[in-house]
Amino acid sequence: MTLRVVVVYPDLLGTYGDGGNGVVVVQRAQWRGIDATLLEAPSGEPLPAGDCYCLGGGEDGPQLRAAELLREDGALARAAIDGIPILAVCAGYQIVGRTFPSADGRALPGLGLLDVATTKGTGRRAVGEILAEPLDDGLPTLTGFENHGGLTTLGTDASPLATVVAGVGNGDGSEGAVAGRIVGTYLHGPVLARNPALADRLLTWASGETLTSLEDTEELALRAERISAVRGTVRRSGRTGRSAW
Amino acid sequence: MxxxxxxxxxxxxxxxxxxxxxxxxxxxxxxxxxxxxxxxxxxxxxPRLLEHLAAGRRLALVSGTNGKTTTTRLLAVAIEGRLGAAATNATGSNMPTGHVTALAGAQPGAPAVLEVDESYIPQLVASLSPEVVVLLNLSRDQLDRTNEVRMVANRWQRALAAAPGTTVVANADDPLVAWAARDAARAVWVGAGLSWRADAVGCPACDGRIVFSASSSGGWGCTCGFARPPLDLWLEDPTGAGGGTTVVVFADGRRLPLELRLPGRFNRANAAVAAAAAEAFGIPADEALAVMGTVDEVAGRFATTEIAGVAVRLMLAKNPAGWRELLDLVCPGDGPVVVGINARIADGRDPSWLWDVPFERLRGRPVIATGERYLDLSVRLRYAEVPHLAQGDPIEAVRVAGEKIGGARGERQSRAHSQGSHAVDYIGNYTAFYDLLARSGARPTAGGRGAGRPSSPGALEETSR
Incomplete structure (x- = not known):
């Protein structure tokens, strides 16, 4: 059986290169001999059945449109109930939550797949490199680039993905959220290219297989360079996750 | 007084x-x-220096995400051919400080052609009342800025609707540009093509979906009625496929063969737009195109230069739309390609856009990843299954590429270049490109009247590109 990795609405949620997350999952499956295919699902067409869904970041108008279309379509909510893994980044993270802000700050209804609520931040947008330590011991440091103006608060049915070391994340010192097999995060990069262990976590869930290890020479070199560059900046400026920068 | x-x-x-x-x-x-x-x-x-310097001049502004430096250069040489020296910001300093410098250094009354950063168009249209405004395209660029393209298009539209004396020369193939020029008092619509549509599918009029015709020349439209305007001129055979000549075709029946020294479909499109702008300035298109045909490089771009003993063709691409055009240009070849990526402020600090570029097309060629963010590129190339070498130092990367010459063909070529030929393609994003030029001490060898000025990185952080 072919593993179907669906990139959701790249025409609406494809502004920040997050479509690369789908490419990473598919390649990491294929390199291990797991048959996998990438399905780019444009808005305006029914969302195809999949074994893993990836949502990315987008502009305010398209974000609202994506939320409306996904609610009408219903397939993503059914997938969430069925335990299909979903990775939701930035605007995608916000819309899988209970509420997300419009451009002028009104609370709009999200899909309610993840128990988080996002409001519009009052300060400057969070734009820059971010480092965060996952709460799950099995995952190494997360590295990425964040670019958002939202403050995200977790409800009791979601756990933070990580604790911020440098950058802003959710805005309260935590970053992202996890519930079951749904992962929300503010990290671009794309996040799975910079954090292959997270990609393999999704792939394990999607395939049900125990994964062989890959060499990941390029990814490890990039991670080491990014983590060291950001830690150097933090040391120089004393920046922490709790102050917007 | x-x-x-x-x-x-x-x-x-x-x-x-x-x-x-x-x-x-x-x-x-x-x-x-x-x-x-x-x-x-x-x-x-x-504070009103720009208005005062522009007073009494004939003025054209050129803007868009990609192609504005080249189009500015082409239009400037066309105007100079008829009207004498023009004031122009040839080095790409495209914000008001650069405009002041260009005009302050020119003769009073000399015509001016200014490249303008997208965000400054409304301000300059309102304060300078330009005779001609050229709008090329709008697409994603610099992900860490919040310059949503739709917002820019709306601001352009409002400014141009309030400029009764301005002729807008607009790329009708880009829905966002067509939206921006919709209410202009006078518009010349050019079918200049659009190879990156991802930022144009949302209808700017109704938020519905723009549907593009399957053929590149077939236009686009939305169910709300917003559609490509009737073209005043377009390109026939823009890629020059099959060795044919590209022809600029006018709705009035004129057919002008387009012969440029600058390579690529996108430069032919830039020339067609510049020709339309020249006509709006009163210079016949055939005369303008003849002069543009002599330009062989633009601010160091497209020049063949010797670096580390290797003949390198230098090219700049800074976003997915620009990369697609340059991959079209280099992909028929099989020689080494050096790709340089930085992520400074002028480049956008988030290089995630690398995942929107179809680097898969470089498979089978010797590829060297370089620049300050060569490790990001290296990961991208791994997932595109493009075998490559990673070398952060760009000069060293070019030297290594030189050693790969002939490998793909199984024959050894001379590393020194002869007239008009090159051994290695270098494509860098903004600061990576100018960093290589500055560090190599390279001066374009081709010369000619189109000669640009390779610039030092000193001013890079000050131009928005």
Missing amino acids: TAKDAARGARTQLAVVATRAINLASRRIGAGRGSVAGGHVGLLVD
Whole structure:
């Protein structure tokens, strides 16, 4: 059986290169001999059945449109109930939550797949490199680039993905959220290219297989360079996750 | 002249003198290329300096995400061919400081062709009442800025609707540009093509979906009725496929063969747009195109240059749309390609856009990843299954590429270049490109009337590109 990795609405949620997350999952499956295919699902067409869904970041108008279309379509909510893994980044993270802000700050209804609520931040947008330590011991440091103006608060049915070391994340010192097999995060990069262990976590869930290890020479070199560059900046400026920068 | 007028004139004169003196000093001490610092001071002395300098000139503005430096250059040479020396910001300093410098250094009354950063178009249209405004395209660029393309298009539209004396020369194939020019008093619609549609599928009029016709020349439309305007001119065989000649076809029946020394479909499109702008300026398109055909490089771009003993064709691409065009250009070849990526402020600090570029097309060629963010590129190339070498130092990367020449063909070529040929393609994003030029001490070898000025990185953080 072919593993179907669906990139959701790249025409609406494809502004920040997050479509690369789908490419990473598919390649990491294929390199291990797991048959996998990438399905780019444009808005305006029914969302195809999949074994893993990836949502990315987008502009305010398209974000609202994506939320409306996904609610009408219903397939993503059914997938969430069925335990299909979903990775939701930035605007995608916000819309899988209970509420997300419009451009002028009104609370709009999200899909309610993840128990988080996002409001519009009052300060400057969070734009820059971010480092965060996952709460799950099995995952190494997360590295990425964040670019958002939202403050995200977790409800009791979601756990933070990580604790911020440098950058802003959710805005309260935590970053992202996890519930079951749904992962929300503010990290671009794309996040799975910079954090292959997270990609393999999704792939394990999607395939049900125990994964062989890959060499990941390029990814490890990039991670080491990014983590060291950001830690150097933090040391120089004393920046922490709790102050917007 | 009233006393008030005289005082204003004196202030402008002082500002001009300050602008020139500081730019000269900046060049003398080697602090910069002398295009920004003086403009800063000039604008401090006279905040309305740009208006005063533009008064009494015929003025064209050129903007868009990609192609504005080249189109500005092509239009400037066309205008110079008929009207004499033009004031232009040839080094790509495309914000008001750079515009002040360009105008302060020119003869009073000389025509001006200014490249303008997308975000400054409304301000300059309102304050300078340009004769012609050229709009090329709008697409994602610099992900860490919040310059949503739709917002830019709306701001352009409002500014141009309030400019009754301006002729807009617009790329009708880009829905966002068509939206921006919709209410212009006079528009010339050019079918200049659009190879990156991802930012154009949302209808700017109704938020519905724009549907593009399958053929590249077939136009686009939305169910709300917003559709491609009727074309005034377009390109026939824009890619020159099959060795044919590209022809600029006018709705009035004229057919002008397009022969450029600059490579690529996108440069043919830029030339067609520049020809339409030249006509709006009163210069016949055939005359304009003939002069444009002599341009062989633009601010170091497209020039073949010797670096580390290797003949390198230098190209700049800074976003997914630009990369697609350049991959179309280099992919018929099989020689080494050096790709340079930085992520400084002028590049956008988030290089995630690399995942929107179809680097898969480089499979089978020797590829060297370089630049300050060569590790990000290296990961991207791994997932595109493009075998490559990673070398952060760009000069060293070019040297390594030189050693790969002939490998793909199984025959050894001379590493020294002969007239018009190159051994290695280098494509860099903005600061990576100019960093390589500055560090190599390279001067384009091709020369000619299109010769640009390779610039030092000193001013890079000050131009928005």
